Amino acid sequence: MARITAGVATSHIPALGVAVDLGKTAEAYWAPAFAGYEWTRAWQAAEAKPDVVILVFNDHATAFDMKLIPTFAIGCAERFVPADEGWGPRPVPVVEGHPDLAWHIAQSLILDEFDMTIINDMDVDHGLTVPLSMNFGTDAAFTTPAAWPCKVIPLAVNVVTFPPPTGNRCWALGEAVARAVASFPEDLNVQIWGTGGMSHQLQGPRAGLINRDWDNGFLDGLIGDSDRLRHVPHIEYLRETGSEGIEMVMWLVMRGALGRETRLLHRHYHVPASNTAVGHIVLEPVA
Structure with missing residues (x-):
């Protein structure tokens, strides 16, 4: 059967994609952010x-x-074709889907009482392509491969328009995704990624807000057997991490899919990258 072997979470800052596309990853400003990958x-x-x-990502x-x-x-x-976000599509490969597993997951989630929207035609923006670049670059310059390796x-x-789903609902969705994957008969090595965040605000009087302590506490909460993060309310994300920090609920889909307990494989946190904190963690489920 298929199995979820690891969870990966990462920021999907568009400027990281620009740095890759323009060959700037080794520059003094960007190098520390990329070193963590x-x-x-x-x-x-x-x-x-x-x-x-x-x-797991959000459309912009x-x-x-x-x-x-x-x-x-x-x-x-x-x-899924890379989207034109106003300055042309990123020069990255087309994203190849897995319709058989995707339809199986969709059916399983809907029968598990999650009301999913099914998409058969969608261009994907930096929320999806930047994490692929960060995790699958082929050399020290993060050169984009000719094709994504999976x-x-x-x-x-939805973490763009109020109301977004709660952290608890995202965690539960991850649990349901894990059940769906485990019931798929083909032998597949599956990872689940959560993207977005960490703390940042792009507008208003608090533009540029970064909360290192809260971010690192959130990373701590993904490790081990605690489920405290599923109960963090929307207002805490807004107060502590800025209006765009709510993207971190998407990391909880990943964490929920890994089961009761996780083991840390790798962790990275860096400030600044553009006007955002870079967060990245790799976890595996503890059987």
Whole structure:
């Protein structure tokens, strides 16, 4: 059967993608941010080698706008094209989906009483492509590979328009995703990634807010057998991490899918990168 072997969480800061695309990853400003992904890239290539990544992300008014705002949506297409976010698509490979597993997960989640939106045609923006660049770059310059090394199932979460789902609901969705994957008969090595965050605010009097202590406490809470993070209320994210810090609830989908207890494999935190804190963690489930 299919199995979830690891969880990865990472910021999806668009400027990181720009640094990759323009060959700036070794520059003094960017190098410390990228250094924290060197372990992960080596581990992915030599040891982890996932067949499929379920990538939890949020769309940034590319595929969805105020006309259509699904709380949870799953991409079931054969392929997903990098989106034009106003300055042309990123020069990265088309994202190849895994329709059989995606449709199986969609059916399982809906029968498990999650009201999923099913997407058969969607361009994907930096929320999805930047994490792929950070985890699968092929050399010290993070050169983009000719093709991504695995299939990807996009799982979009609304954290842009109020009300976003609670952390508890995201954690429960991760648990349901794990049940769905475990019931798929094909032998597949599956990872689940949570993306977005960490603390940041892009507008208003608190623009540029970064809360190192809260961010690192959140990283601590992903490790081991505690489930305290699923109970953090929206107002705490807003107060402590800025208006865009709510993206971290997407990391809880990943954590919920890993089961009762996790083991830390790798951790990275760096400030600043653009106007955001870079957070990254790699976990494995404890059987």
